[in-house]
């Protein structure tokens with residue numbers, strides 16, 4: 001997803017901007033750009049390139065484009081195709097100012113029409129160019145006003161969620177940073193300031209930062225920052241010290257995704273030991289900001305998330321209902337805001353988000369916060385916007401996840417939800433300490449099972465199974481009960497990184513329609529279950545598929561012989577707590593999909609059209 005960065009200070013800006021954009025590359029983008037005022041502060045210079053950041057670096061290599069104030073951008077196309085013209089920075093007609101922007105200016109159509117009537121001509125299809133022209137228009141019409149009044153008049157007209165940074169040729173001593181909805185923070189160096197949509201950009205340069213409040217703007221001079229609300233009132237700000245972990249790239253794996261698949265056992269063990277200690281020290285409910293006594297009365301957990309995190313939440317529903325006897329609802333965050341909403345008493349509303357920045361989830365969180373209901377977020381990114389806005393938070397211990405395709409964050413979410421259900425059950429008197437201790441062990445065993453399957457099937461997957469299955473064009477995934485969300489997750493994974501068509505159905509629903517798809521050309525992937533009754537039903541579903549000449553790939557558990565006999569391809573996973581079946585099977589499922597995508601030559605870490613952090617709704 002798009003990232004914005006900016007620099008003003010004693011040094012040249014290019015190094016920071018490119019470094020920062022490289023750190024934010026994992027978020028996904030399709031073009032990059034840079035603009036600065038030249039060293040003499042006379043001219044606005046810029047460069048843009050479609051494709052990887054390296055294309056921009058190569059383009060700039062032979063000419064020096066640098067200065068003490070600069071801005072940069074990686075763009076994930078929303079308005080208009082990925083072309084150089086549409087890449088950011090965008091400019092006013094006379095190239096007196098440059099803007100980089102995240103998010104969407106929702107009323108750009110009407111602004112564009114108004115500006116056209118004033119004689120403006122546009123060359124790109126972007127809402128950002130409209131913003132640049134509107135800034136120019138405001139500058140031109142409000143000559144005697146303070147720059148802060150000018151920004152107030154501009155933000156009054158803008159609708160949508162956005163963060164932008166602008167530089168003006170006439171004001172080489174100034175960087176303007178504006179945020180509404182999307183995140184933006186300012187890093188404080190020695191006689192220099194950095195601006196970025198994600199504090200990871202500041203790693204190695206400063207730990208001191210200002211998180212700009214929502215609906216605020218900053219006027220940043222080389223030696224001072226002035227912060228304002230959208231009415232133009234000066235805001236006091238606090239400087240936070242944040243240790244942004246940044247692991248330099250470079251490992252022995254062929255891709256980030258493979259590395260992250262292999263890190264899952266460690267991530268799960270880190271999650272279990274961290275939360276064991278936090279719980280023992282009474283820190284868990286404090287971190288969740290949920291009164292311990294209220295947990296006893298807790299009647300509903302409402303989970304909301306998108307994509308892979310939504311699948312983890314759907315698995316979590318089983319934990320809360322079966323372990324903690326607490327009703328759980330799971331909503332797609334992208335739908336939640338547009339559905340009737342019935343606030344419930346004795347509830348906890350929990351957002352799940354690896355990045356803590358997904359716009360749909362963030363907006364749902366804001367909506368629920370606005371109703372004064374108790375909220376919390378489960379996320380992997382401590383410095384994320386959701387951690388700041390939710391009333392409570394629990395951090396995953398997965399370590400940075402760079403591949404667009406989420407793997408270890410998914411299993412860490414499952415692990416943490418499993419523990420949370422046990423913590424609630426303990427408070428409610430439904431389990432005792434010995435059962436909680438068993439839960440830690442169960443998690444450890446499932447993490448071990450996950451890892452053991454990776455090695456066991458690696459060669460088969462690489463050498464024979466991936467080449468074989470990469471030739472198919474369509475796949476159908478099925479599962480029952482807690483394994484159905486895993487089937488959903490698998491279908492999403494296959495689509496995301498291999499671009500193959502994947503459909504998912506609850507196994508019991510096959511006969512209501514999807515069975516018509518079955519023939520030898522559509523492999524059906526079944527995720528088995530350890531519950532004897534559910535297993536029996538799955539065996540029946542497998543027989544129905546076989547009877548129609550279907551091709552069966554079965555992820556089963558050791559000892560499930562009926563399924564094994566019917567399968568064209570059978571993966572055996574060690575038996576674990578049945579509720580941790582999805583966890584135990586996740587690594588193998590991810591590897592299966594991974595090697596198919598590799599076989600097809602797909603760029604697994606950066607699949608086309610999707611981004612790591614989706615900051616638009």
Ligand code: AGP
Pocket residue numbers: 306307308309352353354355356357358361404405406407493496611612613614
């Ligand atoms: C997962 O492989 C996807 N890239 C995607 O579905 C992702 O899980 C979704 O965009 C939500 O992201 P979040 O967990 O950071 O909120």
